[in-house]
Amino acid sequence: MYIKQFYTNCLSEAAYYIESEGEVAIIDPLRDIDSYLDFANQRNASIKYIFETHFHADFVSGHLDLSKQTNAPIIYGPGAKTTYKIHSAKDGEIIKIGKLSIEVIHTPGHTLESTCFLLKDENNNPHAIFTGDTLFVGDVGRPDLSSGDMSSEDLAGIMYETIQSKILPLHDDILVYPAHGPGSSCGKNLGPNTYSTIGEEKKNNYALQPQSKEEFVTAVTSGLQNAPVYFAINAKINQEGYDNIKNISQKGTQLLSLNEFKNAINDDTIILDTRLATTFTEGFIPGSISIGLEGRFAEWAGAILPFDKSILLVTEPGKEEESVIRLSRVGFDKMQGCLNGGFETWKNANEPIDLIIDVEADELIMDIPHDPSLLVLDVRKENEYAAGHLENALNLPLHEMTDLVQLSQFEDSQNLYIHCAGGYRSVIAASLLKREGINNLRNVMGGWGKIKEQEKATIVEN
8 A cells, every 4th residue: 555645835735646556546636647647657557546525626636637648537426517527436335446445435515526535455444534625634624615506504514414424433543634734725724734533633623523513513604714716717627627738838838029928918918927026026017917936826826817818927937837837727728928038038128117115114114103195005814914913004805906996995195005924915916006007005025924023013903
């Protein structure tokens, strides 16, 4: 028996490789599948099955391309309806991998088709369960992504029955391998680890504690942040299919001359700059949006960028393919190419450039008492803001800044100081405001982490 977790930090996503006697099962693969193919080849093994725990909402799965490459069938649990060929497994069905067996355990709640896969060793002893978004370390999957006309309370009620009948009876020593780790938006507050045991979750996971159905429903539905807008788009793509990633990559990574790049720009084009946020502020193509590869790039792209518009990329030279692949992971497929040579090509041609003024936190604190037009814009999430913020700061979470009505409240007569937690999101926010013609703004370097260190800062906690 051999198990490997492929963990992708920027999406907090875990895919799994299970091998026995040269036969391999892949669970919840990402769209870029080469890592699974290469690993199997290195081990002289063959991918025999592709398991999907549910229709993922936070990324586009690699099941279709992986199946085409390997001829391995795609296996979903009961109730999964797709436009492509799958094996719809029955609850309790057993599928063999070498000397191992995988039992299908239908676990509705996060979604109706959600299914866990229980791995048993050569002696038929349960060894590990791959829980998808049903059970996380310290949490369970959010029940508000909807399946049909069901409410989040309805799905949470179904999840309660799943936990009671399918999860709690499992032996304490069984390993728990979920589809996501800390930072994922698929749960409320995932724990710091990427795997656990059933016994540990029975002790520490609030959703697995003794409680009534009503208490459970209240616990899992309260305090949920709004799901990112791209979740519904990704779930639909996973259900209906998508274009081959190699086709998308080939088009998206083509290097465009300066004239080709300029000719491709129109009113419906997004210019996306994937350089470091600290580099972007020093100079960029006017109207471009900053989402740096160093952060949770794909998540923020999915939350902010429209899926129906063409994207032109400005990257660090050599980062073209990474930018395109990471965009494709969350369903973008309209990348039209990259500026050859990146921003330096634009700058060296004496084309117009824009910049964002960076300021230190102490400068912000010194300016507040002396500038009546100064407005502090805090773009952290509501719960971050509630935990501590500057007095009179306006909270507009970054994910809400695609709403032009929200952005229309700002005027160039205001002196905007923008901050987030550390400086990544604030640069994205500043680029969005710049794109709408708001130019009198400054980015607070180091964000809240530096602001709260200032002795003269007036901090409010809700």
